[in-house]
Amino acid sequence: MTSSDKPDHVSDAPAGPKGIAAQDWATAAADPQYRAAVVDLLGALAYGELAAFERLAEDAKLAPTLADKAELAKMASAEFHHFERLRDRLAGIGAEPTLAMEPFVAALDGFHKQTAPSDWLEGLVKAYVGDSIASDFYREVAARLDSDTRELVLAVLDDTGHAGFAVEKVRAAIDADPRVGGRLALWARRLMGEALSQSQRVVADRDALSTMLVGGVADGFDLAEVGRMFTRITEAHTKRMSALGLAA
Amino acid sequence: MTSSDKPDHVSDAPAGPKGIAAQDWATAAADPQYRAAVVDLLGALAYGELAAFERLAEDAKLAPTLADKAELAKMASAEFHHFERLRDRLAGIGAEPTLAMEPFVAALDGFHKQTAPSDWLEGLVKAYVGDSIASDFYREVAARLDSDTRELVLAVLDDTGHAGFAVEKVRAAIDADPRVGGRLALWARRLMGEALSQSQRVVADRDALSTMLVGGVADGFDLAEVGRMFTRITEAHTKRMSALGLAA
Numbered sequence: 001m002t003s004s005d006k007p008d009h010v011s012d013a014p015a016g017p018k019g020i021a022a023q024d025w026a027t028a029a030a031d032p033q034y035r036a037a038v039v040d041l042l043g044a045l046a047y048g049e050l051a052a053f054e055r056l057a058e059d060a061k062l063a064p065t066l067a068d069k070a071e072l073a074k075m076a077s078a079e080f081h082h083f084e085r086l087r088d089r090l091a092g093i094g095a096e097p098t099l100a101m102e103p104f105v106a107a108l109d110g111f112h113k114q115t116a117p118s119d120w121l122e123g124l125v126k127a128y129v130g131d132s133i134a135s136d137f138y139r140e141v142a143a144r145l146d147s148d149t150r151e152l153v154l155a156v157l158d159d160t161g162h163a164g165f166a167v168e169k170v171r172a173a174i175d176a177d178p179r180v181g182g183r184l185a186l187w188a189r190r191l192m193g194e195a196l197s198q199s200q201r202v203v204a205d206r207d208a209l210s211t212m213l214v215g216g217v218a219d220g221f222d223l224a225e226v227g228r229m230f231t232r233i234t235e236a237h238t239k240r241m242s243a244l245g246l247a248a
Numbered sequence: 249m250t251s252s253d254k255p256d257h258v259s260d261a262p263a264g265p266k267g268i269a270a271q272d273w274a275t276a277a278a279d280p281q282y283r284a285a286v287v288d289l290l291g292a293l294a295y296g297e298l299a300a301f302e303r304l305a306e307d308a309k310l311a312p313t314l315a316d317k318a319e320l321a322k323m324a325s326a327e328f329h330h331f332e333r334l335r336d337r338l339a340g341i342g343a344e345p346t347l348a349m350e351p352f353v354a355a356l357d358g359f360h361k362q363t364a365p366s367d368w369l370e371g372l373v374k375a376y377v378g379d380s381i382a383s384d385f386y387r388e389v390a391a392r393l394d395s396d397t398r399e400l401v402l403a404v405l406d407d408t409g410h411a412g413f414a415v416e417k418v419r420a421a422i423d424a425d426p427r428v429g430g431r432l433a434l435w436a437r438r439l440m441g442e443a444l445s446q447s448q449r450v451v452a453d454r455d456a457l458s459t460m461l462v463g464g465v466a467d468g469f470d471l472a473e474v475g476r477m478f479t480r481i482t483e484a485h486t487k488r489m490s491a492l493g494l495a496a
Binding site: 047050053054057058060061065066067069070073074076077080081083084087097098101102105 | 295298301302305306308309313314315317318321322324325328329331332335345346349350353
């Protein structure tokens with residue numbers, strides 16, 4: 001729908017939102033495939049937030065000070081409130097939240113299992129990388145959503161302060177001991193690899209979602225466009241890592 | 249401090265709050281020993297909430313269903329918000345929150361280390377027992393506090409729904425398999441024993457706090473009264489356990 005268009009401005013720009021993006025949920029949801037895709041998307045995001053809550057709460061145990069611990073607990077709590085909003089929306093559109101989340105449990109749990117941080121700094125890098133990739137993904141997808149769903153997705157993307165906190169602590173640690181940078185760069189690479197491999201698993205499994213993500217070609221989805229989306233997200237990651245002082 | 253004073257009436261009730269309980273924070277805090285006791289108390293409660301957050305988030309991993317997991321994450325998040333209120337109050341009265349919490353880290357971490365639940369039901373019983381004991385303790389202490397601190401303590405005691413949720417799940421599990429009851433009864437006994445032993449450690453260490461808890465005898469605190477407070481809390485625990493179908 002929007003794939004090759006000029007960027008869609010939500011404001012009063014001359015070329016307003018088109019297609020789905022110009023519709024509200026009630027209108028857009030008349031298309032059962034679109035509806036299924038949104039239930040998938042909200043289910044994936046909801047479980048992502050719940051898993052992020054658990055990850056951050058777990059990482060809080062690694063915090064070197066009580067203030068750091070409180071900071072991570074705060075982030076975890078923010079993720080939980082995002083989860084609540086997504087779950088409530090699922091219930092509000094008549095979808096069973098647990099059923100909507102189930103298809104994404106294996107991929108997200110797999111990701112977290114494969115990338116359990118072994119210390120505080122690895123945990124911070126993971127929070128930062130995970131959050132940034134999630135933000136990029138939310139933004140990619142927001143443009144393809146009806147106005148009501150878009151509003152929700154952008155609201156849960158709302159900065160929870162993770163990035164600034166993690167960046168500051170990681171930079172200080174690298175300044176104090178430059179060898180830390182090499183180790184964390186490897187770690188960030190591993191995180192990105194694992195994120196991509198789990199995402200591809202989801203894309204392969206969930207047709208309606210994948211079709212929407214790549215712009216909704218009616219007769220199937222464009223694998224090349226999926227690839228381009230992954231490339232954009234990877235490139236943004238690389239830039240962030242080098243800004244952090246880590247060669248990605 | 250409060251023991252033999254004439255009543256200071258705040259309201260027009262015949263027997264209103266007396267002594268410290270009739271004062272606001274600004275008045276009560278003029279006594280440095282009272283001030284120190286409240287900083288201790290808020291520090292202990294704040295770290296207790298932060299530790300409870302971690303414990304519940306950890307237990308959420310044991311949840312058999314996504315809905316149960318979300319329920320525990322919600323409780324964890326509620327504990328975190330209690331922590332925030334206590335920490336903000338500490339900062340508001342000019343105390344450094346981290347310093348105020350530090351003296352209680354060893355006892356609370358010790359408690360949680362000694363009582364890591366091995367499954368979902370043990371986690372629920374622990375959440376229930378821990379919460380109930382905490383509530384009993386908050387109520388005991390609230391009566392001895394100035395009006396501003398009392399209001400805060402009663403607010404963070406505000407039911408977060410733990411009890412109802414845990415009781416329902418534990419009852420159902422015992423109904424389904426009565427042998428579960430025996431195991432959980434032993435577990436609850438161990439929790440109570442560990443809680444008492446860690447509390448006694450705190451009482452022995454923190455003079456100002458202990459003195460306030462037992463009604464503020466100026467020249468030291470009355471060990472017999474500490475014993476009676478522990479007895480009241482233990483008896484309430486025993487009653488709750490038998491209501492739950494567990495012999496305590």
